[in-house]
Amino acid sequence: MRLKLSILIAKLAGTLSIRLLRKSGETIPGRILLALYPRAISILSQNRKIICISGTNGKTSTTKAIVEIISKLGSVTTSPSGSNLDRGVATALLTKSEYAVLEVDELHLPRVISEAKPVAVLLLNLTRDQLHRMHEVKRVADKWATAAKSAPETIFIGDADDPFVALALNSAAKSLRVSFGGRKHLDGAVCPSCGVYLNWSGNNYKCSCGLTNSNPDELFEAGTAAYRNATLANFIGKVLGGEAIAINEQALERSVDREYNGVTANLRLTKNPASWTEALNSISGNEVILIVNSREVDGIDTSWLWDIAFTQLSGKRVIVCGERALDIAYRLHVEGIEVELTSNFDEAISKFAKGSRVHVLAAYTAFHELVNA
């Protein structure tokens, strides 16, 4: 009875927050539900199939693709876009359905696995990100591995080209290891399993302890992060009995086009060295805006800007803005790339001529502000 009452209050709070506060009402219901009934995730997960998606980059868009695939198999509820902490999960579970496809934050994943008992977990990648909160990449990887070990009924599917993902897959009773032929990893110098210097040969690793990306259960061709996520979405869909879909790679890049007084801006979410590198490699034109913020979800420190090679920006017109515009401006100055400093996005975009197409690499908070404006 108390759970029912808690659900009622949580739903009412969500409606009120949308009506009165004009908020999106995404995390309020889940937050209230968990406060009133801490075990709500565990109970609301019973009698339905839960699928969790986690990783540093690509969670939101991969989750959307999987929802599309699974919706042909039965009714689906999913996390509100990008809301991936336990409260977002709880909000999603307030809706009745046969399936729940949940985007889960890397640090919240162990709790969600132990309470929701998912049928399948998809692990995309794990690289340095928000270190003020994650502290260390290995720390997150160890939590994943422990969670995988303690969920023998769950099948873990993931990209074994990432040694941290491979560690979790190896720790699980049931797993499917996918490879895209290997790729370099910024944090891959040390074996996350045994702590020795990891033996890399080109894009592939093989540790004396057995951790490796060779002999995968499924081998796909190499490609961009968006392609890999699309492939993984279809792969987990197939494992669960779904049919493959054609996936819009632009949607998977977390990039959208917006018009500003005749200037087309291709807005792209960039939040850590891996997503910046991926975005920089995709720039085709010569006009670029970079927005750097340092709020909690952006990462409150900007030291990681020095981990990125910005050579692709050489020779292009680069305008920077955001709360940490000076950090990126000085970073590029030292790289030999001079930028124009502006005080906000409106000013930055106004500097381009009508008809031009500008690549906008935006911090997490900036991306959401622009897309939701």
Added chain:
Amino acid sequence: MSQARIIRIHNELLGTYGDQGNAEVLAFRAKFHGITTTITDVRYNDPLPTNGDIYLLGGAEDAAQLLSLEALLRGDNLEILHFAIERGAVILAVCAGFQIIGNKFWANGKEVDGLGLLDVVSVPGEKRLVGDIKTISTVLGFELTGFENHMGRTILGPTAQAFGKVVTGNGNGDGKFDGAISGNIFGTYMHGPILARNPELADLLLTRATGRKYAQITDPLALKYATWRRKVIK
């Protein structure tokens, strides 16, 4: 025309917190002073170059920190560092690197002997110290800013002097001092990277490494950035 050989030690292991940028800022500031520089990346299996003028170590996770220590104790590497210090080379070691060059530190739940180049001992604290940090440098006499993210508590021995007096943040853990110095050896918990946020410190290291005095640099963007960080970190 003077020269400075910058040796970036084990960036693949000690590069988790962006400290690799210290080498780039040194090379960049050196250009203004008319110093030619080279940056050499030393990998885990490489021997240390014997002729470095500035040796850099950065922050790392525990397992990587232990591997770096093991590699630095291999072959003649420690001798090379002792010899470098004797001939006046500079060492800048940040966070995990700072702990490595000390007498003892903890990693993966165990105490290990460090390189013993700096008279400090580091122990784990109860709480991770994460956030902006500002100090007043004891050698330079001006403010330094950065970002700290560590569990370490570092205690200075009699032959080490504190690097900075903490204004904001925690530093060595007591909230009073950050880092340690001894001659041309500098240890600190400040990321940022520290030389990007405090380019005057890069100039000081270049002066110490080459043994020459240089005129003040005019780089308005560097000044604007450093001044802004000092202002916003209260």
